Amino acid sequence: MASLKQLCKKPELFSKGHRACAGCGESLAVRQVLLAADQPIVTVMPTGCLEIFSSIYPHSAWQVPMIHTAFETSASTASGVETAYRFHKKMGRMKEDVKFIAFGGDGGTYDIGFQALSGAVERRHKFLYVCTDNEGYMNTGIQRSSATPMGAHTTTSPAGTKIPGKKQHRKDIMEIMIAHDLAYAGQTTVALWNDLVTKVQKALAADGPTFLNVLVPCPLGWQYPGDRTIEVSRLAADTCFWPVYEFDNGRYKINHLPKEKLAVEEFLKPQGRFRHLFTHPEGKDVIAEIQRHIDAKWALLQKKAEVLG
Amino acid sequence: MILAKTGNEAMAYAMKQINPDVVAAYPITPSTEIVQIFSNYVHDGLVDTEFVAVESEHSAMAACIGSAASGCRTMTATASQGLALMHEMLFIAGGLRLPIVVPIASRSLSSPLNIHADHSDSLASRDSGWMQFFCETVEEGYDSLIMAVKMAEKCSLPAIVSIDGFILSHCMERIEALDEQKVRDWLGPYKPNWNLLDLDRPILVGPATLQDYYYEFKRSQIEGMRTALPKVQEVMADFEKTFGRGYGVLEEYRCEDAEAVALLMGSASGDMRQAVDRLREQGGKVGMVKLRVFRPLPHELLRKTLTRFKTVAVLDRADSVNSFVGPLYNEVAASLYGAENQPELLSYVFGLGGKEFSPDDAARILEGALAGRKDETVTYVGVR
Known part of the structure; x- marks a missing residue:
């Protein structure tokens, strides 16, 4: 558990002045993740929004070492950096204990960088991979990814007169990563800053590779006013659209139990990307299917927490 | 050892x-x-x-x-x-x-x-x-x-x-x-x-x-x-x-008084070496220039070396599929552009996908280069 008082005293490792959109969830997540770490950290990021808004030469928002190579290479580049560190340690050339954090959006994590992530984790490189999931390829102008939820309008799954947005459900990246026998994996969202900070600290303390999936609302791609990021983030958790839980050494634990599990419409309504679902002839059915999917996943998660808690 | x-x-x-x-x-x-x-x-x-x-x-x-x-x-x-x-x-x-x-x-x-x-x-x-x-x-x-x-x-x-x-x-x-x-x-x-990983200077x-x-x-x-x-x-x-053996950026083999030379890279240089020996025995004024360094391209050295010859056969073990010539030819031609005493350049593509390339093939290229013939833009050696 972190206290705001303590966090406020820590130096900002992700500085102000970067070029993210107002209300960007991803920049909040990165700042919180870096604030959570107590040890020296070295970071990696892929090509994407984060890289563009934080590292346009000659400016940098990073107060810690950072390397960016390509879009699909956050985990594979981190493999090399972490291996180099082990070499230096082995040869007595480096004394400090360093933690490694690799970032990736949902594109770089679920899709184009998935192979590199799976490989790096299988090889047990000791690093924390943080997926800042905004449910689409936002940097290229809001295209669908395999993290885009059913029904969402993106520029490659548009809300057409015939087809109302994305036809498929999202990929369950948490379960896929847990299947890699991780010591720790957690899912959370930026509204729950304390949960996020705690998860980062647990992940960095765990042995071996660890994974965090952080829902980061995107005002531009999700089409809501930039001052509602935290509210939308909280609605994702309170509707159980985005279950907040962790997998800690084989034990599932739900970390955020909504006082009252809200209907998914509460999450969908504030967002322009779901607007068509309330007018399209098939919209009702799509919303019903989204709700069914959420309920089924939530019930399964509760069961896991009960049996494997 | x-x-x-x-x-x-x-x-x-x-x-x-x-x-x-x-x-x-x-x-x-x-x-x-x-x-x-x-x-x-x-x-x-x-x-x-x-x-x-x-x-x-x-x-x-x-x-x-x-x-x-x-x-x-x-x-x-x-x-x-x-x-x-x-x-x-x-x-x-x-x-x-x-x-x-x-x-x-x-x-x-x-x-x-x-x-x-x-x-x-x-x-x-x-x-x-x-x-x-x-x-x-x-x-x-x-x-x-x-x-x-x-x-x-x-x-x-x-x-x-x-x-x-x-x-x-x-x-x-x-x-x-x-x-x-x-x-x-x-x-x-x-x-x-x-x-x-220099933590003091992020x-x-x-x-x-x-x-x-x-x-x-x-x-x-x-x-x-x-x-x-x-x-x-x-x-x-x-x-x-330090080690008592060495290499140049390119190697000239029996080029002293050569009129026609073959320029190439890689293992086929061994076949070309044999072909040069064979033709030399028959009095043919031929030689080989083996290029060892492709990047950085030693364009000045290529220009200086190749302008001494009448004809240069450039052998590419790849093709650019550009409707013209292979990549090595392109670079050699560009290196020679504007030089005085430009040699005639012949383009050969050979050995794609491991196709056999023998000293006989190499000798035929040298003979062609000696004769100064240029039947087509590119000769595809050994293709059926």
Whole structure:
């Protein structure tokens, strides 16, 4: 558990002045993740929004070492950096204990960088991979990814007169990563800053590779006013659209139990990307299917927490 | 020490002597054995190297970049589709000026699938900012790989050392191995210009640049390659001084009074050498120019050398599929443009996908060059 008082005293490792959109969830997540770490950290990021808004030469928002190579290479580049560190340690050339954090959006994590992530984790490189999931390829102008939820309008799954947005459900990246026998994996969202900070600290303390999936609302791609990021983030958790839980050494634990599990419409309504679902002839059915999917996943998660808690 | 080694064994042996800090690699025919043999060295404790058996060549090069950026002497090995899969990352290694060194067993590119020798793989990467060395023999490959480490670090440029797939990678030759300690002393420790893991001086590696800075970064990289040749030559001279055998940027074979010469790279130089001997016995004024360094392109040296001859047959073991000529011809022609006493240039493509290329084929090319005939733009040697 972190206290705001303590966090406020820590130096900002992700500085102000970067070029993210107002209300960007991803920049909040990165700042919180870096604030959570107590040890020296070295970071990696892929090509994407984060890289563009934080590292346009000659400016940098990073107060810690950072390397960016390509879009699909956050985990594979981190493999090399972490291996180099082990070499230096082995040869007595480096004394400090360093933690490694690799970032990736949902594109770089679920899709184009998935192979590199799976490989790096299988090889047990000791690093924390943080997926800042905004449910689409936002940097290229809001295209669908395999993290885009059913029904969402993106520029490659548009809300057409015939087809109302994305036809498929999202990929369950948490379960896929847990299947890699991780010591720790957690899912959370930026509204729950304390949960996020705690998860980062647990992940960095765990042995071996660890994974965090952080829902980061995107005002531009999700089409809501930039001052509602935290509210939308909280609605994702309170509707159980985005279950907040962790997998800690084989034990599932739900970390955020909504006082009252809200209907998914509460999450969908504030967002322009779901607007068509309330007018399209098939919209009702799509919303019903989204709700069914959420309920089924939530019930399964509760069961896991009960049996494997 | 005299050893019998295949090309792959010799490359792996060179890597053992180099003792790189980190190797991240993925197997691919015909270079697989380099990685296999090297992993034995790692598991038997004969090197200090941290070895990462990655899940693809793309990740291999990404990991190599991460490692080299973190202050480690870094190598991998690959070929063909593997180098093609690395393509994106080759440019990033080049742009970041990281001296990663890669032996490749040159092989054709699919489709159709073929595992045998040609230079399509490395030549397709020619604009990625990597130095490229081509070798005629196993021993030359072994020596070149050791030299490439020093050259790469001196120039802050990554380097590819090519031995022809199967023809060299799988054929056993006699090599005179160098003393391991002497090799390690000659190379010395890697002293990076900067290090991501320097916690006292946090840096951002690989920023985004816009219209205002990208060009300047590239211009600086271009300058790095433009000024690399004298440094490459210095290392060659130093190697020769230390180990008692050496190489030039290019090698002239029996060119003294030659009228027609063949210019080529790689193992086929051996066939051409024989053909030159045969024609010389019959009084033919022929010779061979073996090009060892393709990047940096020694254009001034090519111009100076080739303008001495009446005819130059340029042999490409790859084709640009540009409706014109092969990549080596293009570069040679550009090097000669505007020179006085330009030789007549003939273009030959040969040996694609490991197609047999014999001293007889080589002799026919020299005979054609002597006769000065130019039947068509490009002659495709040996194609049915």
